Amino acid sequence: MTTTLTKPRSPVASVDSVPRRISVSQSFANTFTMAYRGLLKIKHNPELLFDVVIQPIIFTVMFTYIFGGAIAGNIESYLPMIIPGILVQTVITGSVVTGTQLREDMDKGVFDRFKSLPIARIAPLSGALLADVVRYVIATTITFVVGFAMGYRPAGGVVGILAAAVLVMVCAFAISWIFALMGVLMNKASTVQGISMLVLFPLTFLSNAFVDPSTMPEWLQKFVSVNPVSHLVTAVRELANDGHFGIHVLWSLVGAAVIVAVFAPLTVRTYMRKT
Template structure:
């Protein structure tokens, strides 16, 4: 408050700042908006519905005989790999759609609404977890139809799916950061693919690590995608929680700890 008794701008901002409960409620409302967009434009789900089916069929029948001797023996190897590749790849959409909304002025219109400024960003990240869940379920269903049976049991399959969804949500903060900073949606997609493409293919997702050159094996062994694939294989194959599960969760936590503040700070400057 100044000498004339009129509240300062900083005081007014603090007074009008929404409570934690209001922020959560606004974020859930924005997440519901994201789900409504999917319902009105269902073609947004083509990547999470068609990709698991096509990739599972192609990779299994192309590489199955060469790598494991037959298709059935290859399924426990390829299903976790396809699952991780598909769901992690879907997280790119978070940054692309965020940039598209910002380019269209959607977030500018949100500024005039009495909602938490962070709600549109948080809502977009929450809504995309539904996409991850759809891709996860379809991948396991496709694997089951082809003969994949998880020895670890249904509970371990559910935990493995949840692990992949949580890790993908963590990775989505990286692409959300690109979405806030990039100049166009196409540049977000291009940058994201340059990062994600080598990580997914230079991993143990599709072929055994010991078949690779020695100079490449060291990278594959430290690749976080390899640890996540191994964690899913352990859970679905034996129902065990090995160190790869802990490494995957720790990696996701580190990504969120680093990129969430950077993304929020960059977003708040523009929101």
């Protein structure tokens, strides 16, 4: 009788061969942990806040005093138009930092270590984006404070202002997924920043953020009417100035949801292949 001896399977190998499933609650916990890491980065590098602190002050004062009289006749009449425009511009351009910081962390090998950890794959990305919401809160607060100091008195009241602020931050969080994908795809942080600004500046200035589109050429008015930045600016004006939840608010929320649904999984998939 012949006896065949088989080598017992290693318990470690059997465990490693089974992929570890991360629950939804664990994914949220991992995301908040990574967001806390992002907040610590801001704490130890306060210069990361310079753009969201300085830009709304300079742009609000400069645009209001230079263009207020020419466009609206006086500063007080121009503030209801310019404050929502400056707010959208500041917060959206501030979301570009997400992609540049992500690229810098990947160049340093930080995300290679994250990938080896038993955490949700999306956590390092979503945590970084969630931490940047603090930057959006600061930019929004400073923009409204500067506006109030200059005489801005929105009829929407506290509820309208808070609703407008939340809408802008939700949309900025969604847009930051686009820049996160650019950060994963591109090889240099400077390239991410340069191309992002090259895309954002035409979108923000060729919109209704600073002037009435009716004064523009007809072909440009058509572009402004479909520009997503114009819809967001109009939505913020409806909420802050009138306290009105209109169709532009709905379109902005739908657009934000679509961006996250498309770019979040695409960014995570690309990140897993590239790291």
